Amino acid sequence: MPITSNVAWDGRLELFKGRDSTQYVRTAASTATACATCGLPLTADEQLSMSVAVSVGTGPDGTDYRAFDCCVCHRACCVPDLTVHEGGVVPEEVTSAGAVMVLHYKTTAVPALVFTLLPNLTFGVSGAEFSSVLVSVLLGQGFQLAPRADWGFILGHAESVGSETFCTLTPQGLLVLHVAGQDMYTHQMDRSEPDGAAWLEAAAHSGTLLVLGGDNLLITQSGVDLSLAASQGTLVAGLATLISRATPPVEISPE
Numbered sequence: 001m002p003i004t005s006n007v008a009w010d011g012r013l014e015l016f017k018g019r020d021s022t023q024y025v026r027t028a029a030s031t032a033t034a035c036a037t038c039g040l041p042l043t044a045d046e047q048l049s050m051s052v053a054v055s056v057g058t059g060p061d062g063t064d065y066r067a068f069d070c071c072v073c074h075r076a077c078c079v080p081d082l083t084v085h086e087g088g089v090v091p092e093e094v095t096s097a098g099a100v101m102v103l104h105y106k107t108t109a110v111p112a113l114v115f116t117l118l119p120n121l122t123f124g125v126s127g128a129e130f131s132s133v134l135v136s137v138l139l140g141q142g143f144q145l146a147p148r149a150d151w152g153f154i155l156g157h158a159e160s161v162g163s164e165t166f167c168t169l170t171p172q173g174l175l176v177l178h179v180a181g182q183d184m185y186t187h188q189m190d191r192s193e194p195d196g197a198a199w200l201e202a203a204a205h206s207g208t209l210l211v212l213g214g215d216n217l218l219i220t221q222s223g224v225d226l227s228l229a230a231s232q233g234t235l236v237a238g239l240a241t242l243i244s245r246a247t248p249p250v251e252i253s254p255e
Helices: 011-031 133-140 151-157 194-206 227-232
Strands: 048-058 064-074 081-086 095-105 108-118 120-124 165-169 174-179 182-188 208-214 218-220 223-225 235-244
Touching: 011 048, 011 064, 011 218, 011 227, 095 151, 095 182, 095 194, 095 218, 095 223, 108 120, 108 174, 108 182, 108 194, 120 133, 133 208, 133 235, 151 208, 165 208, 194 208, 227 235
Parallel strands: 048 081, 108 208, 165 235
Antiparallel strands: 048 064, 064 120, 095 108, 165 174, 174 182, 208 235, 218 223
């Protein structure tokens, strides 16, 4: 039974995640806030365990897909486990997690958005290393790999992405990231909070957002850690156009 960062996990995970297994465990442990079994809070010094559900399937073109969904518990509440579900290609429910922030590059305030999708979905062929589906989609939209977890380096090298990727912002502060016709991430800005007001002000002056996406991102209430994603080659960045969008009028049917 391997143990990583106080988290015990089923060694069979390596059959599906390979060298990314320990990073996957660290990411899950750092973002989990409550025990999936008893619901009580988790703390960094507790003995924890992780259960992983792997869905595997094959697409029409012969490409193999793997979706990873996990839960972290107190070790006293459950033992490490791994279950495999055959036949599933894309998980029924995909959720997004992310954060917004204001970065400073030279003399400019840059609004930024960082996001990932859960569960983690990879694809590949048997006998070869699997790749992130999210990263592949974003690369196809003009994003570039970010090999370093350095904000200054990322800002200095970020390029504009394709026209099919953009962000919209309503007067009520609802931010939506659109990628190839899909809503990838939604965030409700709060103008009454200093951070929200600063972000909206920076966005109003910029007209573009720095967007970072990928797998193995550590997104917590205390901040964002890009180091794992950058070291694993699962971090991409790009500049997306921000479109201010008015709320559509409410249609009232005649009585």
